[in-house]
Amino acid sequence: MPSDMSKLEQNLRRSLKGDVLFDRASRGRYSTDASIYQIEPVGVVVPRDEADLALAVDVARDAKAAILPRGAGTSQCGQTVGDALVIDCSKYLREIVGFDKNKSQVTVQPGVVLDQLNAWLKPHGLWYPVDVSTSAQCTLGGMAGNNSCGSRSIRYGNMVHNVASIDALLANGQRARFGSARPEHMPEGVRAIADKVAELAFAERDEIERMYPRVLRRVGGYNLDIFFPQSERPYTTDNSVNLAHLLVGSEGTLAVTERLTLNLAPLPKHKTLGVVNFPSFYKAMDSAQHIVKLNPAAVELVDRTMIELARANPAFRPVIERALIGKPEAILLVEFAGEEREAQLRDLTRLVELMADLGLPGSVVEMPEPRPQSELWEVRKAGLNIMMSMKGDGKPVSFIEDCAVPLEHLADYTQRLTDVFGKHGTRGTWYAHASVGTLHVRPILDMRREGAEKMRAIAEEASALVREYKGAFSGEHGDGLVRSEWVAWQFGPRLTKAFETVKDLFDPENILNPGKIVRPSRMDDRSLFRFKPGYESIKYEPALDWSAWNVQTDPVTEISTAPGTGGDLAGGFAKAAEMCNNNGHCRKFDAGTMCPSFRVTRDEKHLTRGRANTLRLALSGQLGSEGLRSDSVAAAMDLCVSCKGCKRDCPTGVDMARMKIEVKSARRMAKGLSWRDRLIGATPSMAPWARRLPWLFNAAWFVQSYLGFAKQRRLPQWRGDTFLSTTDVDDGHGEPTVVIFADTFSNNFEPEILHAARRVLAAAGHRVAVAWPTLGAPALCCGRTYLATGQVERARAEARRTLNALLPFAQKGVPIVGLEPSCLFTMRDEFLAMGLGEDADLVAAHAVLFEEFLAREQKAGRLDLALRPLSERKALLHGHCHQKAFGAMSAVQEVLSLVPDLAVTPIESSCCGMAGSFGYEAEHYETSIAMAELSLLPAVRKADAGTLVVADGTSCRHQIADGADRQAIHVAQVLERALA
Template identity: 55%
Template sequence: MAADVAEKSIKSAQNSGLAGRLAREITGDVLFDAFSRGRYATDASFYQIMPLGVVVPRSMDEALRALAIARDEGLKVTPRGGGTSQCGQTVNDGLVIDVSKHLNRILSLDIENRTCVVEPGIVLDDLNRQLKKHGLWFPVDVSTASRATIGGMAGNNSCGGRSLRYGTMRDNTLSMEAALADGALARFGDVPRDLSDVKASATTLALFRDMLDLGAREADEIADRFPKVQRRVGGYNLDALTPRNAPNNMAHLLVGSEGTLAFTTKVELKLWPVIRNKALGVCHFGSFYEAMDAAQHLVKLKPIAVELVDRTMIALGRDIAMFRPIIGAAIRDDPDAVLVVEFAEEDQATNLQRLKQLTELMGDLGFGWTNDKRKWGGVVEITEPALQSGIADFRAAGLNVMMSMKQEGKPVSFVEDCAVPLPHLADYTARLNEVFAKHGTSGTMYAHASEGCLHVRPVLNLKLEKDVKAMRAIAEEAFAMVREYKGSHSGEHGDGIVRSEFHAAMFGERLVADFMEVKRRFDPENVLNPGKIVDAPRMDDRALFRYRPDYRITELKTRLDWSAWPGAGGGFQGAVEMCNNNGACRKLEGGVMCPSYRATRNEKDVTRGRANTLRLAISGQLGPDALSSDEMMETLKLCVSCKACRHECPTGVDMAKMKIEVLAARVASRGLTLRDRLVGYLPRYAGIASRFAPLANLRNRSALLRKLFERFAGISARRALPAFRSDVFAPPTEAVGPVDGCEVVLFADTFNRIYERENLDAALRVLVAGGYRVHLPKPVSGTRPLCCGRTFLSAGLVDEAKAELDRLVASFAPFAARGVPIIGLEPSCLLTLRDELLSLRKDDDAKAVSAHALTFEEFLIREAEAGRLQLPLGAVGEKALVHGHCHQKSFGAFKPVEQVLRLVPGLKVETIESSCCGMAGAFGYGADTYDASLEMAELSLLPAVRRADQATLVVADGTSCRHQIHDGSARDALHVARVLAMSLDRAKANPTTSSHKDIPNG
């Protein structure tokens, strides 16, 4: 034990010295603390290897300097992009160099010749967004396009769903520039076999000569042993070196090398014209075998993709809110599998003709909408672009959809990428299912049927030794079958740790010796990402697993209900472990998730990074009391609890809810800060503050008080706090509106009641004008107004929040029992009743209140669609620019906002494609979060508001959203209720131009 302690002490001192040297010589982030290293210890595989440290260079020169220092110190180096590798390519115990944050530029673009040169850290979707305006795109469309970097895609020789038309990464890489292990820079591209006219150093020329000689020497062996399928990405691409491929592109040897041969600095890509027209045929099959057998026939119609979605993926997708309507529109009845066939010729008439031929072909193959399950099937034609995009998003999320199973066993990637010739696909998958059953499990299958490369995952619990043994046996038997069919055991995601050890059986000992020769010639000191492709460990070495044999969860008393999640250590553990590291939260555009990452680009500030930190903390890997530590608070500091991950993460990681648990643990361990008290207890003292409003608002008018608040309470001096007012909203003592009107309850939340009573006044007027009888119930207990407890939850004061919700439920439950809708104006408050309330109470009263809780707009649209809403509305302007509250988007409650505004005559509604506004309750007022708050707002919201002319109405339902818009643009945003009240006034003033709207227009 003493020796272990001494060794750790020496290693710590060495690490400290190395970190210091790196920090002195580069300006980028140097991360050697346990929390940061832990966030880089995993990728999307089931492995976990703690790195020595992490460098996030600001320039390529800094990246190469870090490489030189590592070489000088005798360290391994692993380059990393999005960290989404599924085979363990981007984990190692040396130095990780993250190129994704800064090294992400397009360096040159040749539109005429359709080429570009990029840095390795550029994300595929970001690249294509920039290319789109030129009518071009890079078509290796991997499902992780929103976070996969070009460098990582080159390292894996990625393929994407449309490789049938466009080929693999190798087919679209023209050249690469890279640093060799010794630091020498070289350009890899087309070379003649005699290397004449190649401008390179003598060292590089000698390297090229040796590689070409190897290719010539082993040409026959390569031709004999390399699988003859397009989806062959295993081993090194020695076939790029043979005389038959002259002139030889040396970059193709680096493609698929997984960072083991050189450190990429630039990649030259071949570009293609964007797809302008598409038509999809969703081919339904009652039998999975028949679907697989049909694939070889469907490709004869020359689609650009044929993608499999199996029964399991369909069922899981129906349980995910964002995909439910897509499946409802595209999937008929209960198929065992569907094949999504995509046509994308330039002329849409050609695509429609192919779609017709597809329906005819399915008939020729004997499929019809019959009672014969074996031959049951047909084609659902999809020509509407929005639905086509939705189907593409669903298929792209296949991995995460499969991983959304709420059980300890998950679909595991290790025979994930096997590719076999299409005529054998049906037999291969049938036999594979027999192998799974033999070992006591079943599997999921989806993806690239057009290429005979299905993403196949047996369901296993790798915390159990028996399941690890089953994994090993399944791998050996599956790979033997693949070899029998002359296929490839690596068809898209590369080798990594999972498949590298099986190369001898696949390629033969002679070619594996050639792989070793290539590695030694490029990297004689074994510096670059060792253990991948050659010299690999056993794939089932549990010492390398995320869940090692000694993995244990420390006891944690949770405050919220986590029973919906699995986990031997309790539901909270299961919820945390739902994160599979696939990185959907790293997307930079579209949706809301993850606003803090979009602002900082730090792994620490993304949902995945936080979930990893929580998992390491609760399992004791970050030391004692890690859950309530300062480092954990730093990890969660920029989480704005937007709840976007709850909706947009396909595995349902709910970081906002997890943060409440962590804050509660922190309060129990460390107590409350002054800022937490001021924020959390706002509902308790707001009434008193309003009586002394001028005094309570003095802080905003005094520079000295602003500075004191910043120093002692952590509230930024640069931000004015919402002003208290003395004329707070006082609910009427009796219900208002027609005696015979339909009853509703209006929830007067703390924020609108204290700060912006105009919204409640407006909502009351609109509801009464619509013919409703409006109740504003008094508290059953106490005299303090009702509150949802939102501010208490944000401070980790769960007991106090529950006390507020108990009072609210007691007051609202009698109405809910009668079916009376409970309507709220502030999204974060009203939706607390649909979310956190049920995490604190499971009784019938709480369920009833939750079930009847509706946002103002949800209620109005429900009534309008039922023909019950009659509002005399007048024109208020030509255009409304709308920002959606994050919680509205998370709960699918934003579309009604747009629909309600379209009830106003002549009003054009334009939605700002925005993430979180950045204010997020008290977040934007923090001295330590003020800058991040504005960075989030500046991503899209504030620029859009500033571009709007003064006649345009700016609309935002969230209190914090309106304050952020005001502070950042000097524009006043309105709640929808006020827009409708204005419309009522205009109709009253001009009765001849008013209109009664009972359904949403547009």
């Protein structure tokens, strides 16, 4: 690091209470956003409070370092990357600091997430209606910086229409409030700037009238038009000049936001949704101009590509299929909202009639109920990530994404732009805001190779179309690195000069996010790309099979090919890490399963995105020569609990749990194993000895702290009466109809669960067999503990033994039932990545959880299980992470619903925090408990003594016992108690 930057780091550490991050890995993680660019910052500051924020600006200015304010880092045009001191406002500056219900206004710090705010406002009957698709993770400071819009802008307008005032820090350190104050009420320094900006605007009034696009979706350049009331601003009755609107859309180039005061809207009481299915994309675009005359709140497009990608995602498939009639080329989501339900239902009827008049009778799927509406909107909101889930080097690239054209030209514009794509050997993916003529279109380009040249050529032809239709080149996501070059094209030389003058008035030393909006670099400067010239992955032989990511897809024919299956990470593991597009879905406010470590730390390092970026940097040699073995990678993976939440929740399919196995393997081969990891991995092989001498092995508490286990924990107790030692091979009544896989944890620590499952299955009329190892061999094991410690070869050996024992059942079509989710899903997942051949595929296809099997039998009408009510009439259900990740939670609820009069309440929780050995490890104990305290443990403590607590994971049950002093039971035990 240069000495002047080292001095900057020292001064920041002396001055700030917050985090100061200048290490190579941290700077690498902040070098990207959701764009195609990568620029390493000089350092990162995470201010603890507003005083810290001001100090960071002062210290950086004194050091003549550029300053780059950043929220969630989800910008798609490169606004939040640069050669500057990044100030991350998302961790601590996320307080709601003021609320006036009568005025319908709220004041927030810039790091508040939109969904966080709307959840807080909901009890008051209000919401902030600029509902962008990244609402679960984007910050309001970032939204103001980009002048965000959202799906319902046709009714509520853009960010600029909904900001009352902004409290900001100027480049010189002065605090200032920008709003509707009269000049005489402004501080002297602010008034001087305001007067000069106003003078400039009035001098260029004719040029503003001539050059500013007459469309709602215009977010390029600076908002000098705020000085002249416009008929295109129907979203406010106040036509006074509001200087806050000059800062909105300025991308941090004019000031650093401390607080925002926002105008709120009443929360609509009722909504209805009509999904219009179209036989052609052109017809969908041509119909939008007619649909908007029905006064909908939103009209959103989903094209065929997005439909098919959504269908390929297990989480989205059932949702999208409910919205389809046949095989449409596009669908439009048309929402009506208001105070009266009957009025919304009438609007839905009018939509059906309109589509019949337009020649498409029977094309509308009506969704009047809230739940299917919200589920489908979640698919639409995930549109960008769904699009980016394409495997291979070709990806949809954002650069003409938000060009906005008048609605009457939308169909012709999209058709002609499609022809442009075909001319350059690619195609586009389309979705988003048909209501306002702004479609998110991304041509599929390979930015490692010829993508830059094609990007330039397509941008030039697209710009000509936009000019012909009198549209806006930048219609929603701002300018950033990819579109600032086009500001001069859009506004002409006089206004470009005016924008430069505005920048100089606010920031004379050019330290605030330089190179954005004015005086930009070229959009196709490859030295700024994430995949720079010469980018390549290091050579590395992976322990697992990553060949599924070694795919190339022709952007026109959509035919995928796999050019190789070897260990070169350029075609495997590296590409799996590169699937992360940095959109930050893992940061979402209502996190569900993903990402538990980020939820408790709020650190970029401990986030799925942060880990994927760390891996990408390591695998391309940007973190030094050690690659996956490095301390930086180990630190990033340290708090990953292998919950598999990202496997399901990440729309691009980043499976960090599997990646952690790869990292652990590389680290083990380089550094060896600790004694603790040896013991954890060897759990299956210790079992025969522990069964004979349980008292000896259970005395491990005496030395557990010396081995690195948390002294606050009660270690699981080995049992002498294991399931396999106290049960028969089968029931002796012919061929089995089901076989039980006795996993290491259930067999040795909680055999009563396996006994309960066997009794329930027998009571349901099944002939139950038990999977046994070959004579004299240890009990069967999935190898989970070996995988968790990076011992992939030993895990592979265990997997082969287990496959050999289970294969005869699978070949006969006998279901293989498991009780421990992490073990069962190892068969369905990791077994397929260990090079075990077709036998693994066959066994995986027959492996089911106990509750999945019963739910399947019930659905098929084959389940005959007589159950009686329990003395307990209520149950709390906590889902194991892998149950959630593999979509098995509905099966648990269906099975529990078989118990008469039992009211089941699922706990809305992420990982319990125990996660195998993670919560037992001394250095992870506090993080483990913090994860559990987010929602799980408080919910259990609130439950009365007469409420059952149900948790199918052994780790979950131990966490509940340690943290809430309650005994949770497995669903099999619940059903056993209810047997009539």
